[in-house]
Amino acid sequence: AQRVTQPEKLLSVFKGAPVELKCNYSYSGSPELFWYVQYSRQRLQLLLRHISRESIKGFTADLNKGETSFHLKKPFAQEEDSAMYYCALSGPRGAQKLVFGQGTRLTINP
Amino acid sequence: GAGVSQSPSNKVTEKGKDVELRCDPISGHTALYWYRQSLGQGLEFLIYFQGNSAPDKSGLPSDRFSAERTGGSVSTLTIQRTQQEDSAVYLCASSLLTDTEAFFGQGTRLTVV
Numbered sequence: 697a698q699r700v701t702q703p704e705k706l707l708s709v710f711k712g713a714p715v716e717l718k719c720n721y722s723y724s725g726s727p728e729l730f731w732y733v734q735y736s737r738q739r740l741q742l743l744l745r746h747i748s749r750e751s752i753k754g755f756t757a758d759l760n761k762g763e764t765s766f767h768l769k770k771p772f773a774q775e776e777d778s779a780m781y782y783c784a785l786s787g788p789r790g791a792q793k794l795v796f797g798q799g800t801r802l803t804i805n806p
Numbered sequence: 807g808a809g810v811s812q813s814p815s816n817k818v819t820e821k822g823k824d825v826e827l828r829c830d831p832i833s834g835h836t837a838l839y840w841y842r843q844s845l846g847q848g849l850e851f852l853i854y855f856q857g858n859s860a861p862d863k864s865g866l867p868s869d870r871f872s873a874e875r876t877g878g879s880v881s882t883l884t885i886q887r888t889q890q891e892d893s894a895v896y897l898c899a900s901s902l903l904t905d906t907e908a909f910f911g912q913g914t915r916l917t918v919v
Contacts, residue, residue, distance in 0.1 A: 730907075739809075739910050739911065739912045739913070740849075740897065740899075740910040741909075741910065742907055742908070742909075745907065782848070782849060784849075793839060793851050793854045793862055793865075794839070794849075794851070794899075794908055795851065796841075796848055796849035796851075797848065798847075798848035799848050799849070
């Protein structure tokens with residue numbers, strides 16, 4: 697079964713502190729992994745995807761197939777990072793549905 | 807348009823009434839998805855279109871829910887005999903056939919009273 701688990705519903709850190717949002721998945725095969733972000737009063741948007749291996753807004757995520765994890769990390773949190781973050785997976789390249797985790801609400805305290 | 811457009815933005819309806827939610831995908835995107843975002847439930851997949859056909863309807867919660875897509879473009883999600891538990895934000899997304907990056911609309915907030 698395809699499943700994405702984000703164990704933390706809420707995460708609060710201070711500005712300048714490191715951030716790690718956890719994501720574990722279960723999928724038989726080679727999925728594509730994504731992080732989506734929803735800022736207050738804005739639409740859901742793609743933050744990054746594992747195949748691009750890029751850093752967006754200082755965030756990175758490494759796919760660990762052994763641990764079936766795709767944790768999102770940022771070394772120094774900024775107040776504008778406060779948002780709802782969703783981890784998601786889809787099947788191999790091609791138009792298929794995204795399976796989302798429950799989401800983690802990240803709050804950066806000044 | 808530049809992005810995925812959904813209408814209406816907000817809809818309040820009485821229990822038992824039918825509602826139609828509309829999605830205009832990004833031009834040229836052949837894949838279209840409907841999701842539901844309920845309080846505390848995260849994002850729940852409803853249905854996916856490839857062109858005008860729906861290979862995956864597995865997420866539709868009951869036979870009161872249906873969706874269609876015409877001309878490979880606009881899609882309509884219809885909820886018949888609405889119930890209070892149907893209250894949620896309904897999100898539409900589209901993507902190119904060979905690229906799974908999905909672009910989301912702003913959603914329709916449905917409230918059933």
